[in-house]
Amino acid sequence: MFSELERFALVDDQGRRARLVDAAIDAAAGDYPPVRGLIFRDTPRRQMVLEWAAVRSVDWRHRRIRVGDLSAGNPESTEALADSVLLKRDLMDALVVDVEHCHTTRANDLWLRESNGQLALVGADVSAWAVLRRLGHGLLGRGAERALLDWKNLEFLRGHPDLARQNRDYHHRITELPPAEIAHLLDQLPYLHAAELLSIIPDPLATDTLEAMGVGRQAQIVDELEDDQVARLLDLMAPDTAADLLGSIDAARAETLLRSIGDAQRNRVVDLLKFPPDTVGGIMTNQLPVLPATLTVAAARGVLQDQLAAPDFVYYIYVVDDLASGHLQGVVTLREFVLATDDQLISEIMRGQVSTLDPFTPAIDAARHVADQDLAAMPVVAPDGRLLGAVTIDVAMRQIAPAGWSEQVPRVFS
Numbered sequence: 001m002f003s004e005l006e007r008f009a010l011v012d013d014q015g016r017r018a019r020l021v022d023a024a025i026d027a028a029a030g031d032y033p034p035v036r037g038l039i040f041r042d043t044p045r046r047q048m049v050l051e052w053a054a055v056r057s058v059d060w061r062h063r064r065i066r067v068g069d070l071s072a073g074n075p076e077s078t079e080a081l082a083d084s085v086l087l088k089r090d091l092m093d094a095l096v097v098d099v100e101h102c103h104t105t106r107a108n109d110l111w112l113r114e115s116n117g118q119l120a121l122v123g124a125d126v127s128a129w130a131v132l133r134r135l136g137h138g139l140l141g142r143g144a145e146r147a148l149l150d151w152k153n154l155e156f157l158r159g160h161p162d163l164a165r166q167n168r169d170y171h172h173r174i175t176e177l178p179p180a181e182i183a184h185l186l187d188q189l190p191y192l193h194a195a196e197l198l199s200i201i202p203d204p205l206a207t208d209t210l211e212a213m214g215v216g217r218q219a220q221i222v223d224e225l226e227d228d229q230v231a232r233l234l235d236l237m238a239p240d241t242a243a244d245l246l247g248s249i250d251a252a253r254a255e256t257l258l259r260s261i262g263d264a265q266r267n268r269v270v271d272l273l274k275f276p277p278d279t280v281g282g283i284m285t286n287q288l289p290v291l292p293a294t295l296t297v298a299a300a301r302g303v304l305q306d307q308l309a310a311p312d313f314v315y316y317i318y319v320v321d322d323l324a325s326g327h328l329q330g331v332v333t334l335r336e337f338v339l340a341t342d343d344q345l346i347s348e349i350m351r352g353q354v355s356t357l358d359p360f361t362p363a364i365d366a367a368r369h370v371a372d373q374d375l376a377a378m379p380v381v382a383p384d385g386r387l388l389g390a391v392t393i394d395v396a397m398r399q400i401a402p403a404g405w406s407e408q409v410p411r412v413f414s
Contacts (some may be wrong), residue, residue, distance in 0.1 A: 002110040003134045008063045012070040027085040027169035031152030035119040048073035099173040100153040104188045159192040164199035179208035195224035207236040219248040231260035239268035240285040280366045281359035284389035298342035315376040319350045328387040356381045367399035
């Protein structure tokens, strides 16, 4: 354990001795990063780094690390060491994410293994005994049960999102988890660490993860991210989620971010921001699959191909007179569309009698109506009959559910 190793002395061929201060690892070098340098002090104020290649052997029994020549060490300033990952400075007591068991914890001690003359970091001890062992300078907690976690299954976090933007020193095992699991982990972390973790995963996965979180937590994390990253995520979000997020952050920054996203997404988001948040227009989504009534089913398949790539889940296809005017004519379920023959018109298979919502109806009243109707979604139309969007059942349930439960309702249809 590193708590034991740091009490070792460095001894060179001339018999000179120095106490080990820390050890530098190459954190980006695979599952089990090797120790690349030993840090010691040759004077009370000067810190030196000796390459691991200078190590002759490790005498575990007598707590000595035998090296060729201590004077071969190079002075290292604090600034130079800032780019290194040090076991004591950076990893001891660091927050780590245990990807295998989906929880966060702290590295109370570090487990090192020597193989073929090379020392490598292979695990972390997260038990309380590790703390006792350190406090007792190795006299207490020895031989006690250890809670060792394999290092290849851990992501260590330093609470600096800018380090994640450099994309170094991470295993990226977190990307193997589904968005809801990552969101759960982020909820357990301080917001700086959460922003760091979100920054090491690809944008599509980061977007899905953010959408699985409550808007308050989203705003906390986004506040620590660079504008260019936030703009990329907003571009990939469902428009209603993006609008909710922009409405919860500083207005000046929200305006800057709106100018940075794509035109199509910006227009959808701005259309939603026009409505008060406690109305139907404020909770609806306006990213819907829409077809003209005059198309055949065969022709509609080509039109729908791009539209179906955007919404998270599609149940209804909304039918309008034409795409330019967008007056609602009816709806078609995806099942009905798939079962229809190629030569049928969309107008022939649609349901013309459709319950609709007014965009300025109070959100809570509309949510109860959607739930009472037992519908997956209900369209929202303007007074002139134009299709504006839809209120989905998951959004409706968030409005109805008690405050403590509303954030737990999963996003299914939007």
